[in-house]
Amino acid sequence: MKLQTEIPLKPQQHNLIDYNSRLILLGSCFVENIGEKLGYYKFQNTLNPFGILFHPLAIESLLLNAINDKEYTKEDVFFHNEQWHCYAAHSKLSAASKEELLQNLNLAIQQTKQALEASSHIVITLGTAWIYRLIESDDVVANCHKVPQKKFSKELLSVDAIAESLLAMVALIKSVNSKVSVIFTVSPVRHLKDGFVENTQSKAHLISAVHEVVEPRQQTHYFPSYEIVMDELRDYRFYAEDMVHPNSTAINYVWERFKKVWLNVSTEPTMKIVDTVQKGILHRPFNPNSEAHQAFLKSLTEKQEQLVAQYPFMEF
Incomplete structure (x- = not known):
């Protein structure tokens, strides 16, 4: 008697991950779970140099800035709640002084470019299709840094807009590293602050867009981490106390499935x-x-x- 539905997965036939591989992992917090597993087992990997990035435009912007050797200056940072922040980066890079933040940003952007050029695999995890624009500049931000919500407008990216962003990511990556394999995933972490219906709509847009872009013959792939958690682990015992994030059991399960597909025996x-x-x-x-x-x-x-x-x- 089978008590679980299981997503059929086939091992990749080409460019499998081994200890000579170099990986860079970007995106939502779920990519950090896989990155930590790779780090534990001492694979060569660079994990979110700019911190967690939730939506596609934030990741695309990081790739563009890294490849173009952007240098962050005082115009790119701001002071709020006794810390200096940058709207393009996660708060893990924020600092007590402007100089320290700029140093963090410019070091991270160099690290990102070096990792892109040297990597054999890039894992990009998409978390949400909802984005926030800073009203005064109309710029899309990667992180609001607890700035009052009235300063932002919120919008849902369309499937076409996400697909366009993903294609831009691939083009940017291939411009500096033509042989790399790009692995897209969608985070199973639900963004319930957006609302239950809104979260489902967001994930649907992300999944639809990814499948418009993925083409294994062009070394772009999809790993179904979202489906594994939603369809194979359909129980709250696989979640942390917040009932939103997968717990260690779920993370280990998805890691085992990822190993089956992508890691060389x-x-x-x-x-x-x-x-x-x-x-x-x-x-x-x-x-x-x-x-x-x-x-x-x-x-x-x-x-x-x-x-x-x-x-x-x-x-x-």
Whole structure:
């Protein structure tokens, strides 16, 4: 008796991810979950240099600015709630001084360009089709930084507008890296502050637009993280206490599905060793001076040295 519907997934045949791959992950908070898994297993990845970006226009803008070597100046930042912010970036880059923020922004934009040029895979996760415009300038913002809502107008991007933005992203990426594989996903995290009906409409626009753009022969792909959570994990036991974000069980489940599709099976032995080392680093002994623990530490060090000798980019 089957108690669950399962989305059929086939492993990719070309450009699979291994330990020689370089990844950059951009977009909504769900991409951070996959990025953290890749980081845990010591894959080479750059995760959201500008912080979480929720909508397509914010991601497109970042790609454009990175490729054009934009230099952020005092005109691009503002002071609010005792911090300096930039409407193009998440608050994780915000700082107590203007100079520190500008340094953060310009370092992140350089990091983004370098990652784009060197990457073998780019994962872009779309969170919402709702955008906010700053009324005084009519500019679309990536983050409102808790500025009063009366200063913004809110609108829903059409399917055509999203598809146009996604095509622009791909064109920008391919202009500096023609061989890269682009993997689009839609975040299963519901944006209920927009409203229940509005969230569903938003996700529908994103999914429709992605499927207008995805073309595996052109190295653009879709990974169904949204469908996996909505159709395979149809239960609130897979959600965190806010009943909106997937919990660790759900994240692990989607990660296993992502591995099946995109990770080369040759990575499995190394991933097992990395996992052993990571768990060993977190281990807290009852008796740190015991012979058994000293032997454990020696074995752990040998495994670390073995990994670093084979993959010099790994750090523990």
